[in-house]
Amino acid sequence: MKYEKILEPGRIGSMELRNRMIMPGMGTNLAAADGTVSDVIVNYYARRANGGVGMIITEVCCPDPLGRVIPGEIEATYDYFMPGLSRIPHAIHSGGAKACLQLAHGGCFASEHVTGEPPLTPSGVGTMLLPDENPRTMTVEQIHELVDKYAQAARRARDCGFDAVEIHGAHGYMPLQFLSPYTNRREDAYGGSLENRARFPLEIIKKIREYVGTDLNIIYRLSGEEYVPDGLTIEDACQFAKMAQEAGVDAINVSAGTWDSRMEKYFSVMLEGKSAEGMGLSHGVGISTWVPPNYTPRGTMIHLAAAVKKAVSIPVIAVCGISPEMGEEILEGNNADFIAIGRQTIADPDYPNKIKEGKANEIRRCLRCNECLGDVMRNCGISCAINPEAGKEYEGYTTVKPAQTIKNIAIIGAGPAGMQAALTATERGHKVTLFEKNSELGGALYYVSIPDFKEDYKDYTKQMIEAVKRCGAVIKTGTEATPEIIRQGGFDTVIVASGAATYIPAIPGAQDAKILDPLKVLDSKESTGDTVIVCGAGLVGCEVAMFLAEQGKEVTMVDMLSSAAPDMTVFSKWVLEGKLAELGVKVKGNHKITEMTGESVSCDFEGNHAVFKADSVVCALGLKSCRSILEELRAGCKGVEIIPVGDVNKPRKIMQATHEGFHAARRV
Ligand SMILES: Cc1cc2nc3c(=O)[nH]c(=O)nc-3n(C[C@H](O)[C@H](O)[C@H](O)COP(=O)(O)OP(=O)(O)OC[C@H]3O[C@@H](n4cnc5c(N)ncnc54)[C@H](O)[C@@H]3O)c2cc1C
Ligand SMILES: Cc1cc2nc3c(=O)[nH]c(=O)nc-3n(C[C@H](O)[C@H](O)[C@H](O)COP(=O)(O)O)c2cc1C
Ligand code: SF4
Incomplete structure (x- = not known):
């Protein structure tokens, strides 16, 4: 494939980027314990800048101590953090990329466990991910103070040498909580109509301009859809994008989703572009909406960026599962002006240089397994399944020496x-x-x-x-x-x-020649009937079940554990479970298998005996x-x-x- 558009220099506000590839904000959980920038973070970004990307947007950085979402998050809350913050643009510029600091306040997701105080929110609406929190409704005075804190943080970013700030107004962060009718139930000047709900984010933009003039470029990250009933829709998002442009932002970065994104029919929404409106609330996918794993096709949010692009005349950035090939097509089709490629930059920081050098076939392709995200959200620092150096660039132990x-x-x-x-x-x-x-x-x-x-x-x-x-x-x-x-x-x-x-356990009947091997089933060396029992709901069992259900087979999974795929990061698992449910796969947890034949599986379940019958039985009880x-x-x-x-x-x-x-x- 020929790469042309993606390699063209491009302009956002006063910045010229050497190409159209942007690394979007991705939390690393690598800050020092007090929120200052660590050597590890500096080296992590330097490595990526040297790989050839046009601009790096940093991970979430809170403008207010009460906005912190995870420990190990960098802060721009006081001047105290400035010496550390200054190291990031130095590192990024040394590699030839532009540097943008992402300003993010978690609102209802800034848990008391992290900040020490109950979360601040527009109107006391929390998130189902943190059901034990007691969210507080902000007073107008607190709103004004927070607007000022964003602007102070932007001023610090400018003084530290950043080329831009990105206001994180997507994914359920505070500006989205104000913009969304789902989380904003206020009845004053900050709630109700779109104009009122937009007031808080627009005040942030204007205040930043007041403090920094045109010295600093401003990007706004926006969720084009929230995927919650009564949430922000693409129509409102486009209206807001116009207002943001008028207020002074230089580019819009279009993502989607919020903490509570949930749809009964995840795949109808993600694949067929159906609205989540009116759909049931049963299945939560939260972060997996905007960081979708391999089970979701690539590029599911391009239409949102394309819609925003029609509404504004400033540059628009598209994101989400975009491969470099897809990025070239998006730019060619004028659906966006820049492409943000996130996880691929963790898996192979050199991917932009490889494209430039005509070696795209050498890009180490990201699996979209979300292990990186799992590590960050567990507070263990970012890692990558296929790049052992990721997040450890500073540590001497990943250097490959002759x-x-x-x-x-x-x-x-x-x-x-x-x-x-x-x-x-x-x-x-x-x-x-x-x-x-x-x-x-x-x-x-x-x-x-x-x-x-x-x-x-x-x-x-x-x-x-x-x-x-x-x-x-x-x-x-x-x-x-x-x-x-x-x-x-x-x-x-x-x-x-x-x-x-494949492990064959010592369960009576498991050695029977009629019992099928999951690997041979995947490889079509063994075939099943129309109804199948899969013994074992680990990763292999789940995927074999999904593989068979997609062929129209009626599948039941049986496992002694209570939930499927326990070793999988939840940010993949939510989607896996959603897909299994949508395909009608029955999961029988807490069932201890006592015997199996080629057509039946006997189990102990809560002191009772249960027998399942099917045309075929697959034994996916682990590997040895x-x-x-x-x-x-x-x-x-x-x-x-x-x-x-x-x-x-x-x-x-x-x-x-x-x-x-x-x-x-x-x-x-
Ligand atoms: C169906 C399935 C789905 C999976 N999905 C995922 C997933 O989504 N994500 C994930 O992280 N992990 C997944 N895994 C697990 C992952 O594949 C393994 O953890 C990984 O492949 C282990 O790598 P390995 O190199 O140690 O061994 P293997 O990949 O098992 O490779 C071992 C190789 O050694 C060869 N070999 C053995 N003995 C000899 C010998 N004497 N001489 C020469 N060659 C020999 C074998 O032929 C084989 O090719 C999955 C596994 C399976 C089976
Ligand atoms: C480990 C990880 C951390 C993330 N943290 C942030 C973040 O701090 N701010 C943000 O706006 N998005 C964050 N995201 C979302 C990414 O910016 C991006 O939108 C998402 O990964 C989809 O793009 P991709 O498919 O190219 O990875 C994160 C994603 C990952 C994988
Ligand atoms: S951990 Fe998985 S999803 Fe994350 S960057 Fe590496 S390969 Fe991609």
Whole structure:
């Protein structure tokens, strides 16, 4: 594909961006405990600026201590924070990008656990995500004070060297809580009509202009739809965008959603663009609305940016699941002026430079797995499943240095752990031989990426396989490594990445030949009847159930745990559960399986006996590490360094496989 538009320089207010790619605000949870900027954050942004992006919008930064949403959030509340804040534009400018500070007050989502006081809100409406909070209604005086705090924070941003501020008026933050008829029930000058609801955000814009003149560019992040009944609609959002332009903003960044975005029919809304109005309230998806996982198609919010673009004459930024290819098309179709690409920038900060250099096929494709978001919201600092360096750029332990002594290294298994180890070890100059007993590289990624809803994983797998083929390792597919082969090869080190295989439990009947293997079902090597019981509601069970239900099969999942996919981050799980419900998959939690046959599953449930019958039974009760080669090597290859990585240690996920493969190869 030819990239032209996305590489063109573009202007927002007085800033010229070197291209049309923007990194949107993404919380990292990496600030120092007192809210000051840390070395870790500075290096995280510098790395991304060096990757070639046109502008970086920082993570949420609160203008008021009562607006903090998570610990580890940066602050611009007092001059005390300015020396730290100044480090961010220095870092971003050193990489050639423009720097924008996102100003965000969490309102009802700024929990008392984080701020020490009950949340401030326009009219006492809380969020169902924090049902135990006691939201307070703001007085007019408090509103005026907060407007002033935003402007003070913007003044600090300007003095610290930022090129712009972004007022976070999307995703349920305070300006949206005022703008939305769902959260704003006031009856004074700040509530009621659109003009009144818009008063608070417009006052912020005007006050910032009063304090900083035209020295600082102002971007407004707006939710084009809230996806709550009686919430903000795209029509109102377009009206507001015009008002914001008039009040002095230089660009509108169009996202969607709020904390309580919820729809019974998530997929009708996200896929068919139907309004959430009038739909039931049963299923909460909250943050997954604006950070959708792989189960949601890419680019579901482009129509909102396109609508806003028709309403205003200032630049419009489109966002959400936009791949670089899609970005080029959006710009070509004049649906937006800039493209914000978020998670891809975490997964591969070099993606803009790769596009520029004609190497888009080398972009390490983001999985949209939302592990990064899960880590941030758990207060554990940002990480990435496929980029072990993300969030750890400052820590010396992720630096890949040339090897001091070139070693002869064997890697056994070409799943994500083995492939990552091969890439890192060859990068360091080691001599590497990669053994894979299958005819293709990829390991379990082959199965992972079979369903259509794992398209992102397919893209990642393809890129990794191509990268491994280019990296200079000797690749031996169709070769099962044995101690004999390792001894003959004269290897100094063996990285064992032999992964895991389907686990067959000691439950009566589980060994029956009629019981189906989930991997073979995915691969169409085994077929099911029209009704299916899937034993196990872990990630694999859920995805097999979804895969079969999408083919029109009637599926029941049975598990002794109370909820599905417990190891999955909730920001993916909410959508997975929504999709399973929409497909009519029945989930029988708290059912302990006691016996299975090819047509039935018996369970203990709350002291009773239950039997489910179906045409087919799939046993997805977990995976088991393939450790035999590891034990054989330990016994038969004395003197050779042996390092197990990935699922051979314990079946887990791509994140652990990739990180362990990376670090083993970085150390040897
Ligand atoms: C259906 C399915 C869906 C999943 N979905 C997700 C998901 O959405 N997100 C997520 O994070 N994780 C997911 N996982 C888990 C994830 O795929 C694994 O954690 C990951 O693949 C482990 O990587 P690995 O490299 O350690 O092992 P594997 O990917 O299992 O690769 C091991 C490789 O070693 C080879 N091998 C074994 N012994 C030898 C030998 N002696 N010689 C040569 N080759 C050998 C095998 O053939 C295999 O190719 C899923 C797993 C499955 C099965
Ligand atoms: C880890 C993480 C943190 C985020 N934090 C913020 C934030 O601080 N402010 C914000 O406006 N959006 C935030 N978002 C949303 C992103 O800006 C972006 O809109 C979203 O990820 C969709 O874009 P993408 O599909 O290109 O990732 C966050 C997203 C992620 C993944
Ligand atoms: S953790 Fe997953 S969603 Fe987040 S950037 Fe990495 S690959 Fe993308």
